[in-house]
Amino acid sequence: MSEPAVVVDGLVMQYAATTAVDHLSLTVDRGTITAVLGPNGAGKTTTLETCEGYRAPQQGTVRVLGLDPRRQARELLPRIGVMLQEGGAWSGARAPEMLRHVAALHAHPLDPGLLEERLGLADCGRTPYRRLSGGQKQRLGLAMALVGRPEVVFVDEPTAGLDPAARHTVWELFAELRADGVTVVLTTHYMEEAERLSDRIHIIDRGRLIASGTPLELTRGGALSTIRLVVTKPFPPEAPVSLKTALGPEIEVVQLDELTLIVTGPADASTLAKVSRWCEDNAVLPESLTLGTRNLEDVFLELTGRELLP
Amino acid sequence: MTGTFTPAPGAAPLPRMVLTQARMESRLMLRxxxxxxxAVVIPVIVLVGMVRGAGRLGLDYDHPVVDVVTPGVLALAVMSTAFTSLAIATAFERRYGVLKRLGASPLPRSGLLLGKVGALLLVELLQLVVLSVAGQLLGWDPLVSASSLAGAALAVLLGTAAFAALGLLMAGALRAEATLAGANLVYLLLLAAGAVVLPASAYGGFGHVAQWLPSGALGEAMRDALVDGTVAWRDLVVLLGWAVLGTAATTRTFSWE
Known part of the structure; x- marks a missing residue:
């Protein structure tokens, strides 16, 4: 697969005073599941909507399957599937009717009945769209994105509002899409979703790409651990440096806020003991001291100094 | 090796997409x-009320009242579907992201518009059948000739174009709730004072103004065709003018989201 499915190069998008996307460049390889991970308002949806042709890039270029989503929309649109974050169906339409409508706009659609069965939509029956549950609406949106047998699907927060069982069904479906050669581009703010599901993750924050890699690369294979130290009184200003000196050069120390320090590295129980001793020596009273495997949440935290989930 | 989801993308042929869209939209409208x-109940009530209450309302024409009122009620039906129903439906399509979603489908915008036109004409055809039967039951005896049918058909087509352009203008610029209220208000005002059901001559001095409204022009063109058997060129040109004006304004202001 030579040509990438998506190439975003130097994209800038501004609304009024805010910069939603700030010189963003990323690539999505064909046949992968690629997650665009970031907190709400990071610019994920704007980026996706530029790929889908809804918005023209103000600066930079976007290519999907080698095509310009604005100028070559007629050529591109039949080849992609789009799931919006919400809505997208007539309030009075029934789920099977809506899915068959979208199917009929394509040349070789999937059997709508099959998708209904796979996504648990069979029991929506004659209920109009406006009375479907949030989860049913999400699953219908996903079915509508897939029914045209696209090469690339763009799914915006596909599992928001789904219960755990439905979320796993969707994850399995994505894995099957990848196995059949479909490229899946998804946005999410669930790090577990990105970590478990995707081949590649682009972490964006405030419209900028701050990290890209496979889940293993980003978390360094879980070989690293994280110690989170929360104290009762604000740290003295020199605390991060002093703690790093105490722990050695392989250890990273990041101050999250005035009461929290994050220690990352090949940390184990002995590191924990050293942190504890440092607290004693510096008259710092820990409220909690927790050791965990480094995950995407920690990666995000290190890179931005902020939590991924509010 | 092919799996269930192996890509096989492609747009359906345009005529099939347009037909699908028209069928879906008309079905939703009728539901x-x-x-x-x-679409139906109010025009029937107006028809029956005017014909039965002609004496009390002081309606007196050279022709039987039912012959004058029925073409006007057909014009009203066109106005209700092409303007009010279309405006409200489109405004809520914007609100619920239907236009946005279809914007990412293989259906081009021209196909979407053609689908809407198809749905309007289909619903109007049903309305014309129901209202013509109702008129016949009340004794309607329209003048049927080549020129009367041509005049009526042109009036319906140009009236649909004019009102649909204005309906889309409203739906594409205002919020859904504002469109709901506004489209109904305009409908009521034109029904009462727009020379659609009753001839412009019934409104005294205001009749001269009403003739230039799309409602008055459509009503007059329908009456000229089905009462006198003539093609009302002046009124058809007025409708064409509104259609051109409305389309120009809509293409400038319509926002799809």
Whole structure:
């Protein structure tokens, strides 16, 4: 697969005073599941909507399957599937009717009945769209994105509002899409979703790409651990440096806020003991001291100094 | 090796997409209670009320009242569907992201518009059949000739174009709730004072103004065709003018989201 499915190069998008996307460049390889991970308002949806042709890039270029989503929309649109974050169906339409409508706009659609069965939509029956549950609406949106047998699907927060069982069904479906050669581009703010599901993750924050890699690369294979130290009184200003000196050069120390320090590295129980001793020596009273495997949440935290989930 | 989801993308042929869209939109329009009320129930009530209450209302024409009122009620039906129903439906399509979603489908915008036109004409055809039967039951005896049918058909087509352009203008610029209120208000005002059901001559001095409204022009063109058997070129040109004006304004202001 030579040509990438998506190439975003130097994209800038501004609304009024805010910069939603700030010189963003990323690539999505064909046949992968690629997650665009970031907190709400990071610019994920704007980026996706530029790929889908809804918005023209103000600066930079976007290519999907080698095509310009604005100028070559007629050529591109039949080849992609789009799931919006919400809505997208007539309030009075029934789920099977809506899915068959979208199917009929394509040349070789999937059997709508099959998708209904796979996504648990069979029991929506004659209920109009406006009375479907949030989860049913999400699953219908996903079915509508897939029914045209696209090469690339763009799914915006596909599992928001789904219960755990439905979320796993969707994850399995994505894995099957990848196995059949479909490229899946998804946005999410669930790090577990990105970590478990995707081949590649682009972490964006405030419209900028701050990290890209496979889940293993980003978390360094879980070989690293994280110690989170929360104290009762604000740290003295020199605390991060002093703690790093105490722990050695392989250890990273990041101050999250005035009461929290994050220690990352090949940390184990002995590191924990050293942190504890440092607290004693510096008259710092820990409220909690927790050791965990480094995950995407920690990666995000290190890179931005902020939590991924509010 | 092919799996269930192996890509096989492609757009359906345009005629099939347009037909699918028209079928879906007309089905949704006919399923909606309020829209059905506007499309059929109100015109029937107006027709029966005017014909039965002609004496009390002081309606007196050279022709039987039912012959004058029925073409006007047909014009009203066109106005209700092409303007009010279309405006409300489109405004809520914007609100619920239907236009946005279809914007990412293989259906081009021209196909979407053609689909809407198809749905309008289909619903109007049903309205014309129901209202013509109702008129016949009340004794309607239209003048049927080549020129009367041509005049009526042109009036319906140009009236649909004019009102649909204005309906889309409203739906594409205002919020859904504002469109709901506004489209109904305009409908009521034109029904009462727009020379659609009753001839412009019934409104005294205001009749001269009403003739230039799309409602008055459509009503007059329908009456000229079905009462006198003539093609009302002046009124058809007025409708064409509104259609051109409305389309120009809509293409400038319509926002799809």
């Amino acid at each position: 909606n209670g309020e829209q059905l009320l506007l």
